[in-house]
Amino acid sequence: MLRRYQLFFQQTVIALRSVRLSQSANRIRDCPQRLYSSTIAMSAKGSKVYITSLVPQSGVTLLKEAGCVISQWPQEDSVPREQFLKDVVGADALYCSLCQKIDKELLQAAGPQLKVVSTLSVGYDHVDVAECAKRNIRLGNTPDVLTKATAELGVALLLTVSRNIEKAVHAVKSGEWSSWKSMWLCGSGLEYSTVGIVGMGRIGTTLLQMLQPFGVSRFLYSSKRGARELPVEAECVEFRTLLKESDFVIVCCSLTPETKDLFRAETFSQMKKTAIFINISRGAVVNQEDLYDSLKNETILAAGLDVTTPEPLPTDSPLLSLDNCTILPHIGSATTKARSIMSELTAKNILAALEGKPMPAEIKL
Numbered sequence: 001m002l003r004r005y006q007l008f009f010q011q012t013v014i015a016l017r018s019v020r021l022s023q024s025a026n027r028i029r030d031c032p033q034r035l036y037s038s039t040i041a042m043s044a045k046g047s048k049v050y051i052t053s054l055v056p057q058s059g060v061t062l063l064k065e066a067g068c069v070i071s072q073w074p075q076e077d078s079v080p081r082e083q084f085l086k087d088v089v090g091a092d093a094l095y096c097s098l099c100q101k102i103d104k105e106l107l108q109a110a111g112p113q114l115k116v117v118s119t120l121s122v123g124y125d126h127v128d129v130a131e132c133a134k135r136n137i138r139l140g141n142t143p144d145v146l147t148k149a150t151a152e153l154g155v156a157l158l159l160t161v162s163r164n165i166e167k168a169v170h171a172v173k174s175g176e177w178s179s180w181k182s183m184w185l186c187g188s189g190l191e192y193s194t195v196g197i198v199g200m201g202r203i204g205t206t207l208l209q210m211l212q213p214f215g216v217s218r219f220l221y222s223s224k225r226g227a228r229e230l231p232v233e234a235e236c237v238e239f240r241t242l243l244k245e246s247d248f249v250i251v252c253c254s255l256t257p258e259t260k261d262l263f264r265a266e267t268f269s270q271m272k273k274t275a276i277f278i279n280i281s282r283g284a285v286v287n288q289e290d291l292y293d294s295l296k297n298e299t300i301l302a303a304g305l306d307v308t309t310p311e312p313l314p315t316d317s318p319l320l321s322l323d324n325c326t327i328l329p330h331i332g333s334a335t336t337k338a339r340s341i342m343s344e345l346t347a348k349n350i351l352a353a354l355e356g357k358p359m360p361a362e363i364k365l
Contacts (some may be wrong), residue, residue, distance in 0.1 A: 032081040039307045044354040048192060052079045052100050055120060058341030068093075071316045081290065085109045089269060093118065093350045099311070102127040107135060116353035118346045121333075122146060123282060124363060125255045133365035140349030142358045144202060145341040148335035151206035153332045154250060154280045158211075161276055162248070163187040166326050188247065188276060188301070190216035196221070196246030198222055198239070198262075199253025199281065200230070218246050220246055224258075243270040247276040249279065255282035265330035275300045280332050283309035289342060295325055306332050 004318065019152060029158055046068030051060065054076045063070060071087060073079035078099040079087065082301045088094065088110045096102060098121040107128070117127060118140040141201050160166055171177045171185070195216050197204045200223040205326045208219055212232050219234035227236035243249065253259050263277070264287040273278070279286055288309060294300050302324040308317075311330055319325050334341060345360060352359040 017319075032063055036283040042353050043356065047092040047348060047354050048090055049093045050094060051095040052084065052097060053077065055095070055097075055346075056340045056343035058340045059345075059347035062344060063095075063350065068351075070352075081333075092116075094353060095120070095350060096126075097121055098123055100126065102132075104131045107137065107331075108156055109130055116140065116350055116359075118343050118349040120346045123255065125282065125284075128365055129363070138359065139363040139365060140346070140361050141341040141354065141363060142345045143361055145201045145208050145345055146338045148204050149335045150280060150332035150337035151210055153328075153334075154203070154207050154252070154278060156235045157211050157280065157304040157306060157326065157328065158190075158248060158250065158276070158278050161278065161302050161326050162190070168324065171250045188274070190248070192217045193247040194218040194245055195222060195248045195250065196220040196222075196242040197234075198224075198242065200228075200234075200236075200250065201252065201254070203231055203280070204252035205230060207250065208234060218245075223253075228297050234323045240270055243267060244272075246275060247272065248276050250278040251277075251281045251285055253281050253285065257282055259285050260283070261287045263291065265293065266292040268299050271300050273298065273300065277303040279304075280306045283307040283311065288317075288319060291325075292322070293323050295319075304328075 005301065045070050048067045049063055049070055051072040051075050052071065060070065071091070073083070073087065077115060078097070081101075084100065085106065088106060090113065091110050092113055092115055094102070094110065094114065094117045094118060096119050102334070112135070114137055115133070116138045119127065120142060120259075120309055122143050123139055124139060124141050127139060127210070129139065131264065164185045168185050190211065193215060193216055195211060197208060197219065198221070200208070200221045204223075208221075209231055211219075219232060220237050222235050222237060222239045222242050237245075245282065251263070253262075262285050263279075268277075268290060277291075283305070286305075291303060297301055304326045306328045307330050308319075308327060313320070313327060319327060349359045349361055
């Protein structure tokens, strides 16, 4: 009997030791992971972030609260290129906008420690994507948050041009307004019109919804993705059909090698002589010399641009001499709320990349 108890006791001790050893092993095994996670969570602290201009403070605050070391160009105008090449040296993260060219020279100047480029814009054609991929630099942008603001601007620009708002304001200020005239400053109404949208992405779809209450008869669109379900009835047509049948042509597509100079002499010649052309996408989608000729020769009625090539547009640009062309300084997303949210998303992209986490809005390279 004694022998049996001794054997039972020994087995119990062995079992307990086995459990303790197993628990210890688990703790040892998990330790590197916990240490790794802790390191990752703290990796943003002390990271050097370079910001290329003054931006909404909400994003900068997020970076500072995370312990990032901020270096920032202290003006709203973009940092000059030569200064940029000096200031970016040693940065772990780059907070930029579409005004800066992020190319091989710039990335090389920054150094091999650069982990992420985050742009305060949806478009990223100013960034050398291939070079970022080669250097394992992650890239973030700010989609969605500026969709409504940009679509609103598209509507505003369309109404400004179609209803001769700019001419009317000038008439009041210059004293040209003398008495009521039945045909003076008459424009083109949206009611019963055909509106063609080139590029039915987020902004194009939102613009479609915003224009519906104006009583538009037909919405046409062309898109590389083809026909799809939309919140408002619209016809997916061939590009040339859209040009031929639309009273208003609004460009919302992305800038790609295929869409560069999409609107040129040949394109404008297919549009109605009474057509109004609006561009809220990218300046390079339009051949501006051909647009000038088309407006000057009355191939089309008028145009409104929120984007040009280059930006800013030189004051001696022939387009600025035309009274049937309204040009804005790329203010599509320029609402206080939209820009603040964009700034925060730009910062969150940076922090996520520095912490080794999925970015809220990452461009897959």
